[in-house]
Each structure stands twice: as C-alpha cells, then as structure tokens.
Amino acid sequence: MIFDNILRGNIAYTNRDLIKGEIKGVCLYFHAFGDEDLIYAPRPLENYLAKKGILSAYVFFDVWQFGSDITAKTVDAVYNGLCEKFGIGRNIPTVLFGEGVGATVALNCARMTASIPLAGAVLACPVTDFRAHSEVRGDIDAVYFTAFRHLDTDFNCAVDSMSPILHINEMPDIPYRFILPDKADSRVYPDKFDRGIVADEQYDRYIAKMGEHGLDTVVETYDFCNCPMPEDIRQIAADIISDMLSGGKK
Amino acid sequence: MKNSEFYKIINAETIDRFAHTNAELINGRIKGVVTRFHGYGGCNTSLPIDELDKFFAEHNILSFYPFYGPWAWASDACLAMIDRIIDVLCEIHGLDGTTPLVIHGQSMGGMTSLLYTRHAAVCGSPLKLVGCAADCPVCDLDILWKTRRDIFSSLIAAYGHYDCSFDEAVRRTNPLALVADMPDIPYYIVQGELDGEFNPLEQSGVFVPELKKYAGDVYYEFVPGMAHCSMTQEIASRYFDFIVKTIERNA
Numbered sequence: 248m249i250f251d252n253i254l255r256g257n258i259a260y261t262n263r264d265l266i267k268g269e270i271k272g273v274c275l276y277f278h279a280f281g282d283e284d285l286i287y288a289p290r291p292l293e294n295y296l297a298k299k300g301i302l303s304a305y306v307f308f309d310v311w312q313f314g315s316d317i318t319a320k321t322v323d324a325v326y327n328g329l330c331e332k333f334g335i336g337r338n339i340p341t342v343l344f345g346e347g348v349g350a351t352v353a354l355n356c357a358r359m360t361a362s363i364p365l366a367g368a369v370l371a372c373p374v375t376d377f378r379a380h381s382e383v384r385g386d387i388d389a390v391y392f393t394a395f396r397h398l399d400t401d402f403n404c405a406v407d408s409m410s411p412i413l414h415i416n417e418m419p420d421i422p423y424r425f426i427l428p429d430k431a432d433s434r435v436y437p438d439k440f441d442r443g444i445v446a447d448e449q450y451d452r453y454i455a456k457m458g459e460h461g462l463d464t465v466v467e468t469y470d471f472c473n474c475p476m477p478e479d480i481r482q483i484a485a486d487i488i489s490d491m492l493s494g495g496k497k
Numbered sequence: 498m499k500n501s502e503f504y505k506i507i508n509a510e511t512i513d514r515f516a517h518t519n520a521e522l523i524n525g526r527i528k529g530v531v532t533r534f535h536g537y538g539g540c541n542t543s544l545p546i547d548e549l550d551k552f553f554a555e556h557n558i559l560s561f562y563p564f565y566g567p568w569a570w571a572s573d574a575c576l577a578m579i580d581r582i583i584d585v586l587c588e589i590h591g592l593d594g595t596t597p598l599v600i601h602g603q604s605m606g607g608m609t610s611l612l613y614t615r616h617a618a619v620c621g622s623p624l625k626l627v628g629c630a631a632d633c634p635v636c637d638l639d640i641l642w643k644t645r646r647d648i649f650s651s652l653i654a655a656y657g658h659y660d661c662s663f664d665e666a667v668r669r670t671n672p673l674a675l676v677a678d679m680p681d682i683p684y685y686i687v688q689g690e691l692d693g694e695f696n697p698l699e700q701s702g703v704f705v706p707e708l709k710k711y712a713g714d715v716y717y718e719f720v721p722g723m724a725h726c727s728m729t730q731e732i733a734s735r736y737f738d739f740i741v742k743t744i745e746r747n748a
Contacts, residue, residue: 257650
C-alpha cells in the first residue's frame with residue numbers, strides 16, 4: 248500500500264516532455280553512489296534518448312538500499328505508474344540501465360520485477376557479490392544493515408538473499424551488456440589497483456557464471472576507473488540502449 | 498524487532514561497524530550517555546574523533562553516532578537499530594537503568610531525537626531517559642514532504658516495508674502527530690530564523706507550543722539570523738551545557 252499512487256510525489260525524473268511523437272521504448276535508469284542528487288533537468292543521456300523516442304526515467308532510490316526488495320518494489324510501482332500516466336502498452340520494450348550500485352539495482356530489479364517487459368539490461372560496474380564486497384569494505388555492513396533490516400531472517404541470510412551472484416538461476420533470459428573499467432576501481436578497492444583482482448572478485452566471476460547458465464552476456468571495457476561513469480562512456484551506453492530497444496536495428 | 502536474529506549482527510565485537518563512539522577517550526566511570534543523530538542525506542561511516550567527542554569524554558559522557566543511513570527518517574527499523582546499539586553499549590560498558598541518557602540530534606536527526614525520546618518513554622529503555630535536545634528538528638513531516646520535492650522518494654525508501662498507506666506511514670512517524678506521547682522531561686530545542694531547509698514557523702514554531710502542553714520544562718531558543726544547524730559557539734555552548742548538566746543532575 249505504501250507504493251499505491253506513487254507518482255503523487257516526486258519519485259522519478261522523466262524526459263517525457265522532450266519526446267516528440269510516440270514512445271518507442273523505456274529506459275529505467277539507476278545512478279551510482281556519489282551521484283545521488285535528484286535531478287530536475289535533462290542531462291545529455293535524457294536528451295539523447297528523447298531524440299530516439301525513448302522515455303527515460305531517472306528513479307530516485309536510496310543508495311543505502313543496495314538493490315533491496317524495497318527498491319525493486321519502488322521501481323515496479325514507478326514503471327506501472329508511468330505506463331498508466333503516459334499510456335505505455337506492455338508491447339513497448341524496457342531496458343534497465345545502472346551505474347555502480349545502480350547496476351546492482353538493475354540486476355535485482357531484473358530478477359524481482361516480473362511485470363516489466365524487459366528487452367535487456369546495461370550494467371556498468373555492478374557490485375555482484377555482497378559477501379566478497381564486505382570482505383574488502385567493512386564499512387559496507389552498515390549499508391547492508393539499513394537495506395535489509397526489515398527482512399525476517401539473520402543478517403547473513405538477508406545479505407545472501409539480495410546478493411546477485413547467488414541468484415543467477417532466477418535471472419530472466421534477456422541480453423546483458425556490461426560496461427566495465429579497464430582500470431581498478433580505486434574507490435571500491437582503495438588498496439588494490441590491479442584490474443585482475445577487481446575482475447576476478449566482482450565482474451568476471453559473475454559474468455562467467457551467467458554464461459554457465461546460458462545467459463546472453465557481452466562485456467566491453469573502456470578507459471575509466473569507476474562510476475559515476477564519464478559522459479563519453481555514458482554516451483556509449485546510450486547507443487547500446489537505443490540498439491536494444493530497436494531490436495538491434497540502428 | 499531489536500531482538501530479532503537480524504539485529505544480533507550488532508554486538509560487542511561488531512559495534513564499530515554500526516556506530517561511532519567516543520568510548521576510547523573516556524577515563525573512569527561513565528556518567529551518562531548522549532546520542533548524536535545525524536541529518537538527512539549524510540551518514541559518515543568513517544567519522545574521525547572530533548571536538549564534540551572530546552567535549553563529552555571530558556565530562557565522562559559516552560556519545561554515539563549510529564550509522565542508520567542517509568534516508569532513515571526515524572522509521573521503526575531505524576529506532577530498533579538505535580535500541581540494539583544502546584543494548585550493546587550497556588553490555589560493553591556495564592550501564593543500566595541508573596545511567597542517564599540524553600537524546601540529541603540535528604535536522605532529520607532532530608526529528609529522530611524527538612521520536613526516539615517518545616519511543617524510549619513508551620517502550621522503555623535500559624537507560625534512564627532524562628532529557629532531549631534537538632537542533633533545527635523536523636517536527637511536521639507531513640508539511641515537509643509536501644513543500645520539498647526531494648523528500649517524498651526518501652520517505653518511500655524509509656517506510657517501504659510498512660504494511661500501511663503512505664499517509665499512515667507519515668502519520669506514524671510525524672512528531673507533531675505524536676506529541677501527546679512525549680514524556681515530561683527537560684527539552685532544549687534550537688531553531689534558526691533563516692532556516693533554508695524548511696519554514697521554521699511550520700515546524701518547531703507549531704510543535705513547541707504543543708509540546709509545552711505535555712512537558713513542563715521546554716526551552717526553545719529561536720535564533721534571529723541563524724541558518725539551518727549553524728549554531729554559533731555561544732549558542733552551542735549553552736546547548737551542550739544543557740546536555741552535560743542534565744546528565745550530571747541525574748548521575
């Protein structure tokens with residue numbers, strides 16, 4: 248009931264006013280840690296997608312929710328609210344796009360929001376293994392506590408219940424496009440400037456497991472360190488989103 | 498809630514992951530405990546020892562800053578986390594119902610101060626609740642979210658696990674709606690006239706007269722020209738002296 252009529256308040260920024268003509272696709276966008284200010288005007292991403300006829304929704308979620316079920320329910324309610332408000336039919340495809348913790352939100356939303364007709368997910372630097380993340384960042388336990396403290400189980404079970412790497416078998420069969428840095432994430436791993444360690448601990452292991460489950464993954468690496476991603480890399484993501492929503496047609 | 502399996506992750510060994518304290522600075526017997534509830538949008542999990550920690554430690558007062566999250570808004574889960582931290586601090590330092598507790602916080606943390614004070618009075622506390630101090634507290638959450646466009650989404654996040662409507666969740670967590678439950682203890686509330694975060698006349702300006710109906714010792718310092726949570730040294734000195742003296746009177 249909390250989520251009823253969710254668009255009564257300011258829960259997402261959309262580029263609807265910039266789109267001329269019909270909406271051809273939807274992009275639900277999830278920001279990174281450090282980029283959590285709410286936006287009230289379009290960035291280059293929202294402008295670009297509008298020109299392509301893609302409705303972009305920058306969802307205002309709590310980065311300390313870390314892709315919890317509460318965030319997934321919020322996203323589901325926002326999506327359904329937008330469909331009703333803008334007359335978007337279920338035949339209109341949707342892409343989830345996230346950066347950093349936002350990419351984790353995108354993964355967990357792909358798993359937990361059955362009502363959204365997904366055409367794919369674009370993921371930049373997702374945290375995919377919560378236990379491994381905690382081992383290198385002890386301060387993250389307070390975040391997990393805040394995110395999962397409503398769950399009726401013990402702490403470790405709650406963390407595991409939301410950790411993407413433990414739920415690959417529940418992921419929908421859609422294309423997953425990973426955009427990864429070719430440098431170590433110096434903020435997430437302040438003592439480890441080795442791309443190999445980062446890849447092994449967070450990205451490569453997860454993506455390899457997705458492949459084992461027959462999921463469609465493509466990895467692209469670019470010259471950046473962490474998310475929020477530089478604008479030029481975000482533009483590359485925007486092109487991938489546009490391709491996904493047009494069924495691969497330019 | 499605080500005794501659930503989940504909350505047991507906060508214990509004597511892990512407490513530093515969930516709260517910052519000044520315990521390492523205190524020599525001798527702890528005379529009392531004070532909370533430091535932070536505001537909206539910020540939660541520093543690597544807080545260094547600061548001047549306020551030292552000030553309280555000089556008076557043998559244990560202070561703690563819980564990492565309850567930037568968008569906590571004093572939800573039931575947030576209050577339960579504070580309960581659990583206090584239980585663990587009692588266990589570590591041998592504190593009990595004779596140890597005075599003053600609740601202090603700023604802005605959203607000021608609202609948390611008011612609501613935790615009520616919570617401790619209604620549900621009980623292992624410590625002796627003796628006072629409440631709030632710097633520019635949010636007192637009417639309903640007005641706040643309707644007048645600030647950035648608040649709604651944070652409330653959805655904070656109360657997303659509630660089994661009720663959004664309006665009911667706000668009512669359950671609105672100091673103004675719950676004022677009749679406030680205990681009759683000393684209060685010190687500071688509010689700046691030029692608060693840029695909200696209209697103070699709609700917040701403490703309405704709440705304090707209501708609070709005075711239920712508590713006999715309410716000091717309200719409305720400061721001309723002061724911005725949000727920007728006490729001058731002179732005002733801060735009076736404010737923190739209230740906390741120290743209230744604890745010392747009850748120690």
